[in-house]
Amino acid sequence: METFISDYGWIIWLALILVFVTVEMVTLELTFFMIALGSLGGLLSGLLNAPWWLQLIIAVGVSLLLLLAIRPPLLRALKRGGDPSKTxxxxxxxxxxxxxxxxxxxxxxxxxxxxxxxxxxxxxxxxxxxxxxxxxxxxxxxxxxxxxxxxxxxxxx
CATH class of the missing domain: 2.40.50.140 (Nucleic acid-binding proteins)
Incomplete structure (x- = not known):
């Protein structure tokens, strides 16, 4: 099983990225986009021959960092300057x-x-x-x- 994950882990990462981006397109709240970027970090570390457990730690770490540090200011920037006119x-x-x-x-x-x-x-x-x-x-x-x-x-x- 370990050799399968080592050989084909990149396919799993690509599938996860595709799923997270698709869900983000439906929700539009930047949560799944940040998780997709974390998965991209896992994919890149896998392409650099990191073991699967390190890929997983990198993906989770990057996702958490983006969710906690980048997402809140992005949401504030998106909500600022909305159209003030009544409809x-x-x-x-x-x-x-x-x-x-x-x-x-x-x-x-x-x-x-x-x-x-x-x-x-x-x-x-x-x-x-x-x-x-x-x-x-x-x-x-x-x-x-x-x-x-x-x-x-x-x-x-």
């Missing part, structure tokens, strides 16, 4: 708009300032009334495909 539902909250079809507690329609037209209903926190077309509103929340809106205070000029 999806978060981008709609607080957005203004105008009423297209009268809004009551049961329904209506608004055109938001971003150009989208949404079905809408009044927020339960607002007094019951009908909001007429042309009045301005603000989106308080999104419930499925319905914007829950609050009428904007009318300012007297």
């Amino acid at each position: 999806n539902v978060d981008a709609l909250l607080g957005l203004g708009g105008r009423v297209v079809l009268s809004i009551t507690e049961t329904g209506g329609q608004v055109q938001l300032d971003n150009g989208e037209t949404w079905t809408a209903r009044l927020s339960p926190a607002t007094p019951s009334r009908t909001v007429e077309p042309g009045e301005t509103i603000t989106v308080a929340e999104i419930d499925g495909a319905t914007a829950i809106v609050v009428p904007t205070e009318r300012t007297s000029s």
Whole structure:
């Protein structure tokens, strides 16, 4: 068995590297990439005719070193500078708009300032009334495909 590992250990290392890189492509958290690099260290030591147990120690050592010393700063660098702009539902909250079809507690329609037209209903926190077309509103929340809106205070000029 020892001669088999000595003669064909490089195939085992290549297979492990392939498996770890494949798993890393699915997880994208750099853990398996660091283990793959450790396995590469084991492969290189095997190509330099190191005994199998030394190859294993080198692979584990390099993997641990990379996981503990290199991975955390890499993750911080990747997460820094993310896009600060709001998207999806978060981008709609607080957005203004105008009423297209009268809004009551049961329904209506608004055109938001971003150009989208949404079905809408009044927020339960607002007094019951009908909001007429042309009045301005603000989106308080999104419930499925319905914007829950609050009428904007009318300012007297």
